[in-house]
Amino acid sequence: MKAAPAPAPGRVKVEIRGLAMTFGGDGRDVRVLEDIDLDVGDGELVCVLGPSGCGKSTLLNIVGGFLAPTAGAVRIDGEEVRGPDPRRIFVFQERGVFPWLTVEGNIGFGLSKLPPGQRAERIAHYVRLVGLTGFERAYPQELSGGMKQRVEVARALAVNPDVLYLDEPFGALDSITRLVMRAELLRIWEAEKKTILFVTHDIEESVQLADRVVVLSARPGRVQRIVTIDLPHPRDLSSRRYLELRDSIFEEIGLAHKI
Amino acid sequence: MTASPPPQRSQATGSRAVTHRAEVILLPALAGLFFLGAWQAAVSWSGTDVFPGPLAVFRGLRELAQKGLLVGYVRDSLFRVGAGYALALAVGIPLGAFLGWNAAAAVAANPVIQLLRPISPLAWIPVAIVLFGVGNAATIFLIFLASLFPVLVATMNGVRNISATHLAAGRNFGLSAIALFLRVIFPGALPNVLTGLRIALGVAWLVVVAAEMIAVNSGLGYLVIDARNAGKRYDLVVAAMLLIGVIGLLLNVLMLRVERLRALRWGFRTE
Numbered sequence: 001m002k003a004a005p006a007p008a009p010g011r012v013k014v015e016i017r018g019l020a021m022t023f024g025g026d027g028r029d030v031r032v033l034e035d036i037d038l039d040v041g042d043g044e045l046v047c048v049l050g051p052s053g054c055g056k057s058t059l060l061n062i063v064g065g066f067l068a069p070t071a072g073a074v075r076i077d078g079e080e081v082r083g084p085d086p087r088r089i090f091v092f093q094e095r096g097v098f099p100w101l102t103v104e105g106n107i108g109f110g111l112s113k114l115p116p117g118q119r120a121e122r123i124a125h126y127v128r129l130v131g132l133t134g135f136e137r138a139y140p141q142e143l144s145g146g147m148k149q150r151v152e153v154a155r156a157l158a159v160n161p162d163v164l165y166l167d168e169p170f171g172a173l174d175s176i177t178r179l180v181m182r183a184e185l186l187r188i189w190e191a192e193k194k195t196i197l198f199v200t201h202d203i204e205e206s207v208q209l210a211d212r213v214v215v216l217s218a219r220p221g222r223v224q225r226i227v228t229i230d231l232p233h234p235r236d237l238s239s240r241r242y243l244e245l246r247d248s249i250f251e252e253i254g255l256a257h258k259i
Numbered sequence: 260m261t262a263s264p265p266p267q268r269s270q271a272t273g274s275r276a277v278t279h280r281a282e283v284i285l286l287p288a289l290a291g292l293f294f295l296g297a298w299q300a301a302v303s304w305s306g307t308d309v310f311p312g313p314l315a316v317f318r319g320l321r322e323l324a325q326k327g328l329l330v331g332y333v334r335d336s337l338f339r340v341g342a343g344y345a346l347a348l349a350v351g352i353p354l355g356a357f358l359g360w361n362a363a364a365a366v367a368a369n370p371v372i373q374l375l376r377p378i379s380p381l382a383w384i385p386v387a388i389v390l391f392g393v394g395n396a397a398t399i400f401l402i403f404l405a406s407l408f409p410v411l412v413a414t415m416n417g418v419r420n421i422s423a424t425h426l427a428a429g430r431n432f433g434l435s436a437i438a439l440f441l442r443v444i445f446p447g448a449l450p451n452v453l454t455g456l457r458i459a460l461g462v463a464w465l466v467v468v469a470a471e472m473i474a475v476n477s478g479l480g481y482l483v484i485d486a487r488n489a490g491k492r493y494d495l496v497v498a499a500m501l502l503i504g505v506i507g508l509l510l511n512v513l514m515l516r517v518e519r520l521r522a523l524r525w526g527f528r529t530e
Contacts, residue, residue, distance in 0.1 A: 066427055086433035096428045100446040109442075110432040159432065 013163065013195045014040040014063065019072035021058055031220040032058050036072070038214060038223060045189055045196045047206035050216030051253065056199045057167055059221065063197060064090045064165045076163065086110060088163040089156035093172050097140045097148050097155075103127065104136045106151050110159035126154040129188060146177040150184070157188065163195045170205070182208055186233055203253070207246045208235060215252050225252050311494035316501065319494035328482070333506065336471065336478040339395060340463045343402025347459060351407050352452065355414025356440075359448070365415065372411065380405035380466045384473055398470040398478075405466040406459035413455020417448030450518075457514035464507045479503050 019036040022029050032055040040046050050056045061067045063074050065084040074081040076088065084090070089110075098106055108123045127136055130150035140148050149169060156164055166185075170178040182205065189196060200206055206213045210229050217224040229245055236242060295313045302312035311319070323329040358365045380401050387397040421444055429443035471480025479499050486495035 064431070066430075084427070084431040084433075086431065088431075090427065090431050092424050092428065095422065095424045098425060098428075098443070098446070100449070112438075 010041040010043065012039045013042040013044070013076065014038075014197065015075040015078075016040075016059075016063065017072055017075070019059070019062065019074065020070050021055065021062060021067070022070045033062075033069075034220040034222050036221070036223055038226075040195060040197060041211075043193050043195055044211050045198065045209060046212050046214060047198045047200055047210035048214045048216060049200055049203065049206045049249070049253075050221060051218055052201055054216045054218055055221035056201075056216055059216075060090075060165050060167050060197065060199045064088065066090070086159055087161050088165065089159060089161045090165045090167070091152050091156050091169050092167060093149070093169060097151050099140050102137050102139055103132055103143070103151055106140070107154045107158050109155055122158055126158045129157070129191070130154040130184070144177075145173050146181055149173065149181060153185070153188065157192060157194075161194065163197065166196065166198045168200055169198075171200075171202075178205075183234075185209065190233070203246060203249050204237075207242065207249065208237065213249060215249060227252075309491065309493055311497055315494040316497045319492070319498040320502075323482075323495065323498065329502075332477055332479050332482050333502065335475075336467050336480070337506075339398045339471075339478065340402055340460075340467050342395075343399040343467075344406050344460060344463050346399070346403045347406035347410050347463075348456070350403075351410030351459075352414050355411045355452075356418050356444070356448070358411075359415040359418025360444070365419070372408070376408045376412070380462075381469050384470065387470075388474060393474050395475060397474040398467065401470045401474075402463045402466055406463040409455045409459040409462060410452075411455075413458070414448065414452050417451030417455075418444055420451070421447040453514075453518045457511065457518060460510055460514055461507070464503075464510055468503055479506075 016036055016038040019033060020031070021033040022031050024030050036059060038046075048056045048059060058067065062069045063081065065081045065088070090096075098109065101109065104123050104127070107126050108119055111119045111122055114122065123136075127133055130153055132147065132150055132154070135143065135147065140151065143151070152169070169185075170181045173181060185196075186209065198206075198209060207229055213227045213229060215224045215227065216222065227245060227249060231239070231241055231245070299312045299314070302310060320329070323332075358368055383401055383404055384397075387400045391397040391400055425443055425447055426439070429439045434442060467478065468480035468483065471478035472484040475481055476485075479502060482499040483496050483503075486492040486499065
């Protein structure tokens with residue numbers, strides 16, 4: 001028996017129906033995703049959580065238009081996704097920053113069609129938003145991992161997309177920077193009201209950030225459970241409800257929360 | 260005893276940095292003088308009257324300059340290198356970019372490239388003479404061949420190794436194929452291409468000397484072989500050799516400067 005897709009609050013932005021993905025060819029097909037049904041509401045922050053190798057990154061790449069699914073479809077605002085689109089920006093781990101451009105150059109990368117004055121204004125605004133004032137002329141090599149990640153987020157936001165896809169964006173950062181970046185992301189999300197689809201393998205991260213957490217099973221990835229995180233921001237990480245939700249997800253994945 | 264180590268340490272590093280700077284100039288200068296002395300001593304003690312000492316070479320250089328040959332020969336050699344090298348860039352960079360981008364074309368062309376690449380450009384001298392006759396065109400062709408492969412292969416690798424993430428990001432921002440090439444592929448491949456350009460110029464300078472010994476009657480390579488053939492003027496032979504070395508060194512320094520300039524501007528600190 002398959003659970004009906006959990007309804008997204010408000011208007012549906014991203015609609016994933018019957019999605020399946022099989023990799024391979026030479027007789028050894030690997031089924032990576034099966035029967036994924038999911039709705040993401042407009043302005044919602046949804047975390048896709050799963051063990052490594054469960055296909056969550058593949059799912060995000062399909063939704064982003066970088067991969068074509070074997071079966072099923074993704075529709076955004078009712079329109080089927082057929083390729084990458086500047087209205088929906090994919091944020092990679094900090095590897096996506098262009099090393100040959102300065103912070104300004106990176107943030108303005110998607111703005112070449114704007115008149116110079118407007119472009120400069122937009123860049124300045126997002127430099128401020130992600131807290132990189134003073135580093136406008138710096139090259140990525142001169143920045144820390146967290147700062148590079150801010151550049152990527154700013155570059156994505158600068159083209160004013162409706163949707164952001166984040167693929168384990170803070171995975172390469174140290175744990176302190178990661179906490180700071182999560183708070184920053186929530187601040188930016190509240191200021192800019194974007195729909196965010198966030199892939200992570202970090203249970204705590206998903207409970208701290210998401211409106212809903214979509215738990216994927218091990219490969220082939222299916223939607224195992226969808227957990228609504230009914231906690232207002234800012235979230236108290238030692239409140240009973242937070243711990244309950246976190247522990248229920250730990251159990252769902254089959255981990256005792258003890259070491 | 261360890262009351263104030265920080266000032267002591269900073270003083271120590273300060274003075275070490277100064278000696279270091281002096282060493283960089285002083286030590287090579289001493290080594291150079293020692294080399295010249297050893298050369299002169301070896302020539303005098305062996306009593307050779309064929310091989311010149313440094314003083315004779317210096318006089319030879321002066322003689323060439325007075326005859327007005329020096330500037331002309333250097334200019335001819337540099338012109339040939341410049342022309343052949345420019346042709347190699349004009350062919351090698353677009354072709355390398357195409358082969359780096361198009362995997363099928365690369366698979367098809369690779370055996371031919373790998374077969375031609377290890378053939379010394381000098382082996383092409385007879386072919387060049389048959390095709391172009393004795394003259395500038397033959398030397399320029401040889402330099403073109405010699406510098407083509409380093410440029411071609413470096414560009415190919417540069418384009419092929421562009422990060423998939425950078426390409427995906429470029430596409431995500433809605434770049435057209437041309438914009439993607441100009442704004443992602445070209446800058447991404449540039450560090451590799453620049454290294455190829457430097458290697459190619461070094462090879463071109465090696466080859467021009469050899470080509471000039473056979474295919475033309477001017478230039479530094481011609482000077483080496485002509486000074487030997489016309490009266491065993493070994494002072495002029497060695498003078499020409501030193502000139503070739505100095506110009507080769509300057510070309511390499513120039514290319515390193517260009518590479519570092521780009522490297523600095525585009526933030527590639529390592530490699």
